[in-house]
Amino acid sequence: MSLQNILTNWSQYRKGHEQGGFHDYEHMWGMAVDLNKCIGCNACSVACYAENNLGIVGKDRFEKGQGMHWMRIERYWDEPNLAPGVSEEFPSRGASFLPMMCQQCNAATCEPVCPVAATYHTPDGLNAQVYNRCIGSRYCSNNCPYRLRYFNFYSYYDWSWPEPLNMQLNPDLSVRDKGVMEKCTFCVQRIRVAKDTARREDRKVADGDVYPACVQTCPTDALVFGDMLDPESSVTKLWKAHQVELGKTKQHKDNEELRGYRIFEGLNTDPCVMYLERVREVEV
Amino acid sequence: MKRYSNRLYEGLKRISLGSAALLVVFAAVPGTGWAEVPNAVAPKGAHAGDDVPQPIEFPHDVHAKINQINCMYCHTYARRSKVAGIPPTSKCMGCHTIIATDKERIKKLTEYWESNQSPPWKKVHDVPDYVHFTHEKHLDRFLFSNEGMDVERVSEVCAFCHGEVKEMTVAKKVKSLNMGFCRRCHEANDGPSDCWKCHK
Structure with a gap:
């Protein structure tokens, strides 16, 4: 598919879901993140580093914004008045956290701008990055409204995993080299295994067969992962319960109390990750 | 699996290196298998x-x-x-405790086996x-x-x-x-x- 896909579906990609989009999916992997449950512990981020061979860039480069965290926890202080009279850069109270991974947009803005078609949409509804094809133009990164693409400015493997740490590298995916863009894949290597196993056992991939590393690690089960084409999967049910649907730029809700929303869905990116708004009792 | 017979593959390689026109004629012959694959030219160079x-x-x-x-x-x-x-050395020894135990290579294998090591293949x-x-x-x-x-x-x-x-x-x-080697087969067999x- 890949290049052929992009050539035949080019206009569809560019116009997004308004004109029907690209609907020939085998799976549609999606996620739901309950911000009420998220305690900002960063375990998901650590799991992602361990699973996906993410380069450890060091403090200096991290401060320059070159961190390779595919899964990052964003911090917000949305209630600065919780501690009146105290002015801190990072107040000890009132923080809320937002785990941010690739939103696997169905009308991804990164895809049509790649000059070499190194990023494309898979039949699994994933936004794929082919490292071998990437020439490092960084168009995709600049076009991503979520800033979820990370560029290898250096050959991190030279010093990221000194002996014997190189033994913990995951053999199921490559260690990326300098000049290559990379991003969250929803742990495609695990999805691959789950699909192979299901095929060998002559059945469909069931809900719960596959979890990305972040979902597996989350101590509070704030992250839910599954196939959104499967009506019985927990992620589909959650999306339905909160009246969030794919292929819309504005969600219609019967009940204002429903917390589900997608980040920047007004930009017509059609992300596959739904967030459940954090509710806090401010009066306490 | 006639189409993948090694001789045919080698033959095709020679032809493709020699003359592209010949290949077209050859590929058009029904039953050669390669006719299904457009521009199926074996990769050049030493493999x-x-x-x-x-x-x-x-x-x-x-x-x-x-x-x-x-x-x-x-x-x-x-x-x-x-x-x-x-295969694990035990698999080798499954036969070679009995078969051809006098051969040099088997003696070496037995040495590895008896010192609880596997040959570093x-x-x-x-x-x-x-x-x-x-x-x-x-x-x-x-x-x-x-x-x-x-x-x-x-x-x-x-x-x-x-x-x-x-x-x-x-x-x-x-x-x-x-x-190219993988793709040629994937294209021919709907991989x-x-x-x-x-x-x-």
Whole structure:
């Protein structure tokens, strides 16, 4: 598919879901993140580093914004008045956290701008990055409204995993080299295994067969992962319960109390990750 | 699996190097198999890998050709996992506590066995780290789910990518095993063409 896909579906990609989009999916992997449950512990981020061979860039480069965290926890202080009279850069109270991974947009803005078609949409509804094809133009990164693409400015493997740490590298995916863009894949290597196993056992991939590393690690089960084409999967049910649907730029809700929303869905990116708004009792 | 017979492949390679026009004529002949694949030109250049010196010069020809042992008897993981695997020394000793115990190579093997070590076999066919290749899927497609192919003829299937190993002693890489090599077969046999199926 890949290049052929992009050539035949080019206009569809560019116009997004308004004109029907690209609907020939085998799976549609999606996620739901309950911000009420998220305690900002960063375990998901650590799991992602361990699973996906993410380069450890060091403090200096991290401060320059070159961190390779595919899964990052964003911090917000949305209630600065919780501690009146105290002015801190990072107040000890009132923080809320937002785990941010690739939103696997169905009308991804990164895809049509790649000059070499190194990023494309898979039949699994994933936004794929082919490292071998990437020439490092960084168009995709600049076009991503979520800033979820990370560029290898250096050959991190030279010093990221000194002996014997190189033994913990995951053999199921490559260690990326300098000049290559990379991003969250929803742990495609695990999805691959789950699909192979299901095929060998002559059945469909069931809900719960596959979890990305972040979902597996989350101590509070704030992250839910599954196939959104499967009506019985927990992620589909959650999306339905909160009246969030794919292929819309504005969600219609019967009940204002429903917390589900997608980040920047007004930009017509059609992300596959739904967030459940954090509710806090401010009066306490 | 006539279309993949090694002789045909080698012949095609020669022809394609010699004359592209000849290839077109040849490919148009029905039944050659290559007619299905447009522009199926074998990759140029030398594909043969280096000689890989093994701790024991393992004679594939004696096992697979003379004694007709099925490839999957020793490389047993091929049918159920990503890698074909090198058999454990216990598998060698299953036969070689009785058979050919007087041979030099077997004596060396027995030494390894008795010192509780496995011979440090070297990998011959190694695809790059960014390639996801599954033996299990390919064997399923070309052997177990392939009509008219029985398990006894597994070496023909293996030979697609590994060459005629049963003519060799120590295995040697003879096919290019590059992306063009994979793609040509995937196109001819409706294999997946999604980048992420093979690239990781």
